[in-house]
Amino acid sequence: MFVAMARVAACVLIASFCLFSIVSGMEAPLISSKEDFKATLAANPNILGLFTRVNANCPECNIAAEALADLVLENENLIAVTVDCDTAPDVCTKYEFTHLPQVLLFNEDVGIYEYKQPYVYLEALEEFASSNLVPKTEIIHTQEELDRIVKNEKFVIVGFFHPTEDQKVRGSFRRTAGQLFKEYKFVEVLVDNEQDEVLQKNDVSYDSIKIFKTIGEEVSEAYYPEQMITRKRITNWIDQNAPWDVHEITTGSAFSDAKNFFREYPILTVYLDYNNEELKQQIISSLETVAEDFREKIVFTYMNGNEEKYQSIFQRWGFDGNLPIMMLVKQGSKEVYTFAGEELNHKEIGSFCADFLNGELEPHVIKQEVPDQDPESAVEVVVHDTWRSVVHSPAADVVVFFYLPLSVCDHCVPFLEKYEAVAETLKDIPGLVLAKIDMNANAQVPGVRVANFPTIQMYPRANKFQEIVFSGPRTEEAVKKFVMDNLSDKHNAFSDEEQRLLGDVI
Structure with a gap:
């Protein structure tokens, strides 16, 4: 029993060692306390942390650990660690995880990146780590290299720094790159001689930042103008100078x-x-x-x-x-x-x-030409330019059938045929106009808001801005009843002969 347990412990130890060796090229401890975690963060600029349960029955945790073990990163500055949330619960509680395992990438300059895939698997983990590693800058040393980059990129932010002395401004530049590298190209020019050609040709000194922006065939340059250089100030300056894409x-x-x-x-x-x-x-x-x-x-x-x-x-x-x-x-x-x-x-x-x-253009209006009316038809054709004169006429109740062509609305035309049949029976009623409008060919009639087709609306003579919308079944009887029920003053405004006609059609 003791021998078996010892073998298991040895396997776990070897697996842990292999895990950290593969990922970081060096041994890294299993994090089992808050103090260990703080010390690890302080000692390394980039930490890829797997928050998991090491000894629990957690299949997803085991799969995540295998993915992390298989991960091979080219960046030697990245250390991968495993945080056991059973032995270091205060570390995991700090990040308010809703489930385990979870992966976070810690960077000393930028902050924390969160892995957002539902499962931890090798391809996604590799993409996550490689996409978010910082600094996200290209490091060069010569004017020739800079010319090549400016030629190939439309917008480049370039920082000029000494490789080892006074890294404060360079740190702010790298933190900015860590936030914006997915949007813009960042370049660090590192030279150890302040008389170097690249500094002289660009008219800069150490800790200067410059933008190269190509628009068409022209390349413009902008210099960071302030004495105080911070990530926030650099970011604002970049936003002000970024191209309007x-x-x-x-x-x-x-x-x-x-x-x-x-x-x-x-x-x-x-x-x-x-x-x-x-x-x-x-x-x-x-x-x-x-x-x-x-x-x-x-x-x-x-x-x-x-x-x-x-x-x-x-x-x-x-x-x-x-x-x-x-x-x-x-x-x-x-x-x-x-x-x-x-x-x-x-x-x-x-x-x-x-x-x-400057308000000197007129909007294009989708509209039909004013048509010749068919004297044999009981339905008047309305278009954009005749809408107001017909529909807003104070002398008539106007019923309008809104439709789209058959190619767009296959149920508009059958209902239109029923509407036209109703119009034929009501054509002799005084003060009543039945009309139709093709909304595909007259799409911008002022004041018309119709979202569903076909639609029938009635515009009473007394108030043209309080249209009445038909909501009944698509039958001739229902349409006829809708029209007759909503006629203005139908009991008082008609002569005896008109009342007789109304009685006949109802």
């Missing part, structure tokens, strides 16, 4: 990735011909150039206009389908402004945006 909208990204951001500003979208790569890149470059002039005023996006699903949109907004196509949507009102120019370049895009902000 041009976003590619794809099926995968969509607007949901930045929903609040897209809701805040008007959105300009260019539909590009993705089969013409040269023209595509020219227009994207023009968008990037113009975007800086309309920072925090307009969001700039582009899409693949070759996709079939956009063809109906182009037609609806009055385009012939020839790419590129540009339009601007005003959030809130949903007004759409279309570009009718022949050529799309930075000058035309800039003028279009400026005219929009």
Whole structure:
């Protein structure tokens, strides 16, 4: 019995040693007390901690331990440890875990990263550790290396430091990189001679920070202007100088990735011909150039206009389908402004945006031409431009059938046929107009808010802004009853002959 227990203990000890050797290249103790944990954090810049139950019957804990043991990290500065929450409960309680096992990555500069996958497995653990290890900077030493990076990156934050002396500013820079590395490129230039070419050419001294921003073909530079250098101040300065991005909208990204951001500003979208790569890149470059002039005023996006699903949109907004196509949507009102120019370049895009902000553009209106009325039809066709004169006429109760084409709404047309049959029976009632409107072809009638189709609404002569909505079954009898029940002054406003007609139809 004693021998068996000794073998088990030896296996556990060997496994623990192998675990830490594989992950960190050095032996690291099993954390079993709060004091051990504090000492480990103080001694290492990066700690990957598995919080688990070592001796409990916990299959998930065993799987997590195996994943951690199999993890191979290239970064030699990372130490992996296991915290036994049975023997060090005060450590685990501090982080308010709801279940075990859990993984946290501790960094002395940035803070704590939380592993958020539901299970601890090798691939996800490796991705988590490698994605969050800091510093997230590229370290270089020469001007040639810096030129290469600036050429390949559109936005680069560069810190110039001595490799060993006075690391306070460098620490703030690295902490900033730890927070923003997923958004921006950070570079540390380390030289031990203050007369080095890279310092002279960039007109900087030690502990200087500089931004290189490429817009179109031009590279602009910005120097950190303050004496006090802290992570918060650097972050604010970066935000002020960051490019006003041009976003590619794809099926995968969509607007949901930045929903609040897209809701805040008007959105300009260019539909590009993705089969013409040269023209595509020219227009994207023009968008990037113009975007800086309309920072925090307009969001700039582009899409693949070759996709079939956009063809109906182009037609609806009055385009012939020839790419590129540009339009601007005003959030809130949903007004759409279309570009009718022949050529799309930075000058035309800039003028279009400026005219929009100055109120010099008229929104495009989706509407039909005023039609000739069919004298044989009991239903009057209403369009955008005749809506007010027909529906808001004080001389009549007006019933309107709102519908979409058969290609969009397959149950609109059958109900419309029943509505037209009802109109035929009611056409001789004085002061009553039965009308219909295609809401796909007249999508922006002022004041009309119809979300479901088909819909029937009645606009009484006395109050055109208190429409009455039909909610009965889709039958001729129900529609006829709805109309007759809601006629204005039906018992007092008609002559004897009119009353007789009403009696006949009811």
